[in-house]
Amino acid sequence: MFRRRAVYLKKTLSSLVAAAAVVALFASNRAQAGGREDARVLLATAVLTEIMAIPERSVPPQLLSNAHAVAIIPGVVKAGLIFGGRFGKGIMVVRTEDGGWSNPNFITLMGGSAGWQVGVQSTDVLLVFKSIRSLEHIASGKFTLGADASIAAGPVGRHAEAAADVQVPAEVYSYSKSRGLFAGVALEGASLQIDYGANAAYYNVPGLLPIQIFKNNSLQAPASANGLKRTLATYSRK
Numbered sequence: 001m002f003r004r005r006a007v008y009l010k011k012t013l014s015s016l017v018a019a020a021a022v023v024a025l026f027a028s029n030r031a032q033a034g035g036r037e038d039a040r041v042l043l044a045t046a047v048l049t050e051i052m053a054i055p056e057r058s059v060p061p062q063l064l065s066n067a068h069a070v071a072i073i074p075g076v077v078k079a080g081l082i083f084g085g086r087f088g089k090g091i092m093v094v095r096t097e098d099g100g101w102s103n104p105n106f107i108t109l110m111g112g113s114a115g116w117q118v119g120v121q122s123t124d125v126l127l128v129f130k131s132i133r134s135l136e137h138i139a140s141g142k143f144t145l146g147a148d149a150s151i152a153a154g155p156v157g158r159h160a161e162a163a164a165d166v167q168v169p170a171e172v173y174s175y176s177k178s179r180g181l182f183a184g185v186a187l188e189g190a191s192l193q194i195d196y197g198a199n200a201a202y203y204n205v206p207g208l209l210p211i212q213i214f215k216n217n218s219l220q221a222p223a224s225a226n227g228l229k230r231t232l233a234t235y236s237r238k
Contacts, residue, residue: 036198036201037106037198037201037202038202038222038224040074040089040090040091040106040198041091041104041202041222041224041225041227041228042224042227043074043075044072044073044074044090044091044104044228045224045227045228045231046074047072047074047124047126047177048072048126048228048231048232048235049231050124050177051124051126051175051177052064052235055157056157057156057157058156058157059126059128059154059156059173059175059235060155060156060157061235061236063128063130063154063155063173064128064235064236065236065237066130067095067128067129067130067236068094068095068129068130068131068132068135069092069093069094069095069128069129069135069138070092070093070101070126070127070128070129070232070236071090071091071092071107071125071126071127071129071192072090072091072092072124072125072126072127073088073089073090073091073107073109073124073125073126073127074088074090074124075088075122075123075124076088076090076109076122076123076124076125076176077122086109086110086111086187086190087108087109087110088108088109088125089106089107089108089109089195089198090106090107090108090109090125091104091105091106091107091228092104092105092106092107092138092192093105093228093229093232094135094214096217100217100229100233101228101229101232101233101236102213102214102215102217103203103213103216103217103219103221103225103229104202104213104221104225104228105194105199105210105213105214106194106195106198106199106202107138107192107193107194107195108192108193108194108195109125109187109190109191109192110190110191110193111145111187111189111190111191122178123176123177123178124176124177124178125174125175125176125187126174126175126176126177127145127172127173127174127175127187128154128172128173128174128175129149129171129172130170130171130172130173131149131171131172133149133171135214137149138192138194138210139209139210139211139214142191142192142193142194143191143192143193144189144190144191144192145172145174145187145188145189145190145191145192146187146188146189146190147189149171149172150169150170150171150172151170151171151172151173151174151187151188152170152172152173152174153173153174153175154173154174154175155173156175174187194210196208199213202221202222203219203220203221205219
């Protein structure tokens, strides 16, 4: 009787240990998945801070203040021989009704490029959306720059916006930062796609839609989201 009870207790203890290991493994995987997205938000915040650090060579403050949305894609890779392509993962935020910024929506930038080019280049990309019309296409899951909204290399510096608005009336302004240099960049034909997997991992909500992130500012998000929004608020005060 005592031996049977000991065997039963041993089996029960083994089952509990196995179950605990499975739970710990699942939690670890979840933390790692969400950790990658958390790092992406922190990197995007750092890129924005670096870009805006020198006002004379950054996005015009008024342009950022009037923006309806901002996308930040760190480390966009451009590679090829004669014909190449671009790829990068980043985030997008939109202006909320109270004048603040939404939680980050994870996106992927993909697009081809033509012209004489050799090797691999890595560039931080920032997109400033001047029109709310383009956001409807983005929320649907895929958005093509130049097709769904006109795009142009953005003006640089405190006093550059007014002249650029007259000469190049675009819905989206694009910027890049590479090797310490900051300037406008041509991204015509590149597409922005919603990264649904990254959204689900970051917010721990399976099946989360872009519109739910853009419209629901009470959505529970990691601390990195608040850091990004505070940084954006600093540089986009009206």
